[in-house]
Amino acid sequence: MNNRVENLTACEKCKNICCCSSGCEISLDDLKDFNKEILVKILQTGIVSIDWWEGDPRCDYRGNELLDWEKDVPEDVIEEIKDIPLGVSKCYFLRIKNKNGKTIDPAWGGECLLHSISAKCLIPLEHRPLAASTIVPKDENHPRCISSKRYTKKVISLQYLKFHSIFQEIYFEIGVDYPYKDNSVEELLKYLK
Numbered sequence: 001m002n003n004r005v006e007n008l009t010a011c012e013k014c015k016n017i018c019c020c021s022s023g024c025e026i027s028l029d030d031l032k033d034f035n036k037e038i039l040v041k042i043l044q045t046g047i048v049s050i051d052w053w054e055g056d057p058r059c060d061y062r063g064n065e066l067l068d069w070e071k072d073v074p075e076d077v078i079e080e081i082k083d084i085p086l087g088v089s090k091c092y093f094l095r096i097k098n099k100n101g102k103t104i105d106p107a108w109g110g111e112c113l114l115h116s117i118s119a120k121c122l123i124p125l126e127h128r129p130l131a132a133s134t135i136v137p138k139d140e141n142h143p144r145c146i147s148s149k150r151y152t153k154k155v156i157s158l159q160y161l162k163f164h165s166i167f168q169e170i171y172f173e174i175g176v177d178y179p180y181k182d183n184s185v186e187e188l189l190k191y192l193k
């Protein structure tokens with residue numbers, strides 16, 4: 001059970017740095033189900049990008065296994081990927097698109113497409129990706145925001161590793177950028193828990 005948190009006053013003081021740095025990652029835990037057909041439909045909403053961790057989070061740049069890659073990776077995620085060979089060149093994940101972002105977008109950063117200083121996030125808190133909605137904002141007791149260890153970019157990309165071939169297929173098949181539409185958020189909500 002995840003406790004979602006929202007403290008707009010704290011975020012405002014912080015100038016919404018998180019949402020201005022990138023659209024948040026969408027974990028498999030956020031999705032009702034996942035397969036190739038669903039991935040295409042999610043991309044067609046126009047507000048989701050495929051991004052990736054450069055290389056394999058389990059390996060160094062030479063492709064050798066890192067001794068400590070399992071540190072901070074939840075047991076169930078390790079169990080799911082334990083038989084997947086090391087050495088992928090991209091470890092894909094989904095995230096909310098950035099402003100001017102593309103459907104396939106290994107961006108280094110940018111402001112989230114769904115963020116606006118006045119309206120805040122356009123995804124209702126109860127459906128908001130856990131990578132964003134489980135961050136505990138800094139306050140008088142915590143000098144820094146605290147992110148959930150389960151929803152780091154590394155863990156989320158490792159979660160999708162079992163669907164690597166689906167992402168590879170889409171990566172090569174997709175020939176368009178799906179645009180933002182008036183009902184994009186509504187469409188995405190069909191796939192979010």
Ligand code: SF4
Nearest residue numbers: 019024112115121132
């Ligand atoms: S979807 Fe919402 S919470 Fe996630 S980065 Fe965009 S504005 Fe922030």
